[in-house]
Amino acid sequence: MNVSFILLAIITVVGTAAAMGMRNAVHCVLALTVGLAGVAALYLQLGAQFVGFTQIMVYVGAVAILAVFAIMMTHSPEPAKPPTFSSFWTVGSVVAASVFAVLAWAIHSSSLAAHTLPPQPEVTVQQIGDALMHRFVLPLELMGLLLTAALIGAVVIAMNHREEIK
Amino acid sequence: MVGKGIIKGMVETARNFLGSYVSKQRLTTIQYPEERAPQIEAARNFPFLVFDGTDAEQGLRCVACQICEKECPPKCIFIEKSKDKKPDATGKMQFYPATFNIDISVCMSCQICVEVCPFDSIKMDVVYDLSNNDRFAGLLLHKQQLAKSNEYYNTIHPTEAAAVDAHFAEERAKAAARVKAAAEAKLAAEAKAATDAKAKSETTLADTQAQPVGGGTR
Amino acid sequence: MNLKLDQLDQIFVILNNWLLGYLPPVVRPLCSSILAIALILVTFALLFAITTVLERKGLGRIQNRFGPNRVGPCGFLQPIADGIKSLTKEDIVPNPADHVVHFLAPVLLVAAAFMAYAVLPIGRNMILVDMNAGVLYFFAIGSLMELAVFMAGWSSRSKYSLLGAMRAIAQMISYEVPLVLASIVVIMQSGSLSTVSIVNMQATYTGIWPHWFVFTPWGFAGFALFMIAATAESNRSPFDLPEGESEIIAGYYTEYSGFKFALFFLGEYIGMFATSAMAITLFLGGWSAPFSFLTWIPSYFWFFAKLLTIILTFIWVRGTLPRLRMDQLMNLAWEFMLPMTLLNLLTAGVWHFMPAGALRWLICGAMVVVPCILLSRGLKQRKKFQVRKYRFSE
Structure with a gap:
């Protein structure tokens, strides 16, 4: 547990907590971005360079921008409503506490806490590429197919919309 | 060819860039306070008063006839006639303006004052940087500021000034001829009167009062 | 003689080591980084200042006029005057604006722009951090700049800003795809994501000719596509619709004044330099000399010479x-550049697997040139002139 891990953990937790707690939607998205950047920094701290930078590029660079676009196009700046107390709070906190307890018990009783870890492998981009092309080529192709289907679906939806206007 | 338009455009701008160091045509900027743009001869801005010779007071052509003051559409000329007279360009005694003010914040450069002046004494100047800190008094030009020499007039409007000078020369020649003719006539009349008087004084002395002949000579 | 030239080439490294010798070994890595970061900040900020005056004078000469020529000799001290002006201007923040986000937007932009310099090799052995996944880091940081643009546009709570921000983000994400795809060919050929190894691969010579990637068909096409995408990423003319001065005032930074405006300007230009520097690293051989008999000139000189050439080309194109x-911009990105980059990938693959010789030049050249011509002919918008119908006058 070194200093950098604690710092990054604090940033991530505060960012994601603020993403849940803030009232302005744009502030929520920006706080979420901070949380995701914290996760990316944690990846980098663990030595997984490729995953860390891909996390930044995909989550911060694409997913956050997507959320931002959604807000820009649909949201009207409404005045912040004061927080109200409802009965959902108690039920919600009970559920959250129980989920936390289950996760903490699972992590604590796993091999991570027992410190019986194999030595950390030095994963280079080359190895990731090799694995993707040899061992995991079928999942790769399936994901490619899925993404292509999503892209074509988006284009079809957008195209239909344009023809309606005509 | 694909991209031909872009390449032609870039060649043209490169030509502009490099040409701006060598040819004036590709760098048309005139750096204002140090260089001025040349003006055409018929440029006009605000009026000024012309004087002949070197003395602005004595050589001033304006005789305070106040025609320009009456004809000026926005009434921006303010003239006060003098009490005494001074000789003008052809030697005749004329009034002169004691004060001659033009309010250039009002003047619209219509040139009507120039067109109606019978004495070619008010002409259009080409000076344009007359801005001032004082909105009222600074833009009311008085006679000393308005009086500029005939040589200056020749430099700013050469053809006009040449025509005016030729006209004046003609007038002066005619006036001189008239004076000479009058002087000769006077001399002849005096000679004739002298011989007449001599003849008359020889005949009768008492009846006729010798009338002065050739009374009001010019 | 050779030793002295090598020393000149490595002078910054030598100075760095000498200075660090005075410090205890505990703080040496940190101080080394701080020193290098300070040098990068100073150098590229200075380059920004020079670029602003070069741009104004260059554009002026192209447009038949002088640029600024009053401050300093031939106007070259103009950035000082501009700096004083932007520092002393009143910082106006509109009342309905989101103050925190409004403040953080230029900060994020400049921070992201400067962070990209960490993986650019400016000379031999002169790189801040030699990362295994350097190119990936560069593109990841580039995507942070879009977030800063959104923050600027949204927080100003003004319709011009929001419109400009939407257009800017749409443009930036559209052109990020061809940008990354155009650089993937280089990664394919060099087999590594590390910028240092990419440059080292290009720093070798056959005869006098260097092995720069731009001297191959796929490299030339990749370079052209990368430069077009880089121009669009930095919102520079002819892609400067988001900041179109004559159309939507200043787009997403309409509501900024004084130093924050200067920071946006700075961030944009620094981003432009970073992308140009990445293009130099990937395609133009980084710090290597163009001919083998010129290698005695220090490596950082070549880097900055190439960077200046690219900057001058940017100014020329502007x-x-x-x-x-906007629609022409989007069509260019998705309908022309994306297919071209994908075909370029194919071409690079073909190049890799064919034996060296004239045949592979011919085939790869044809694979690049023919689709380019066909695509541009096919995508040209043919205007159909019709009789005009007036809806309201009859």
């Missing part, structure tokens, strides 16, 4: 081409 309309 003075020449008219602005692209």
